[in-house]
Amino acid sequence: MTPAQIEFYKRLAHGLALQFGPNCEIVVHDLEAYDLDHSIVAIENGHISGRRLGDGPSHVVLEALNDDADKLRDRPPYLTKTEDGKLLKSSTIFIRDEAGWPCGILAINFDITLMTAFSNMLGSLIGTDGSVTEPEPITKNxxxxxxxxxxxxxxxxxxxxxxxxxxxxxxxxxxxxxxxxxxxxxxxxxxxxxxxxxxxxxxxxxxxxxxxx
Missing domain, CATH: 1.10.10 (Arc Repressor Mutant, subunit A)
Incomplete structure (x- = not known):
């Protein structure tokens, strides 16, 4: 990612975090980073996953780097899970350069742990199935x-x-x-x-x- 792109997405991440509050983690990965071990160039509300600026890639980042760019598509909301058991509703949006090549990722992770617990409790009360899809793990390093x-x-x-x-x-x-x-x-x-x-x-x-x- 260019310095201008990184600066813009830092501001976007900050704005989204302010909009959706402390339960929403926003992460920007640079797919063109010189050192892949430190792909995170912007992060807001990192307390949710325990990650911080300069941490490494997630599963979706490796898949993006390993796949054909033409096949890569933004991922609509799916479930992920942190090491300490938080359940997150996540979305992945690819940042592309002028040629259409993926150069970064904007990830949105919303902590729905309490909401899911309440939903499961409500489901048991009204006799519905409160199960959820098996979430993908989020790693910190x-x-x-x-x-x-x-x-x-x-x-x-x-x-x-x-x-x-x-x-x-x-x-x-x-x-x-x-x-x-x-x-x-x-x-x-x-x-x-x-x-x-x-x-x-x-x-x-x-x-x-x-x-x-």
Whole structure:
């Protein structure tokens, strides 16, 4: 993002936070940041997720960096969840440059924890189903995000990494690649440790996963 864009979206984030109050977190990610570990260039009401200026990317940021720009679409409201259990109603809006390329993300996260608890209580009283869709986690730093992706790949394969066959490791590494895990610095080394394999095996499995796609 250009300095002018960052300045504008900082003011927009501040204005939105004033409009919707302390339960609404506004985050701006720079997809063109030199250091991806510090993609947040503006944040208001960061107490909601525990993040702050200079923190790293979320799942949606990695997916944006890893996907074809032509396929990227703004995400209408969906559910996310913070580490301390807050339930958020979130929206993701892509910021694009003059050529239409995604250069940033404006994320809106509204804390609906109390509203949901009240809705569930009301639902039980009137006999309706108060269940909610399983929310996506919001991570505060790169390490947490990578750990979360490692857990996801185990769930995708259906067994712990230590028990995976070679074919299952290839599938798991392919899943991580699709999710943008290897855009994170030193992620390949951490993946080697997670799967208990060498660097040579890791890149061989990664090439095999890409070829199968």
């Amino acid at each position: 790169i390490g947490d995000l990578l750990d979360d992706l490692f857990r996801e790949c185990e769930q995708a394969v259906g067994k712990p990494a230590a028990l995976m066959t070679k074919e299952e490791r290839v599938r798991a590494i392919g899943y991580l690649d699709e999710r943008g895990a290897f855009l994170i610095r030193e992620s390949s080394q951490k993946a080697c440790e997670f799967f208990g394999i060498s660097k040579y095996s890791f890149y061989s499995y990664l090439d095999e996963a890409k070829a199968s796609d």
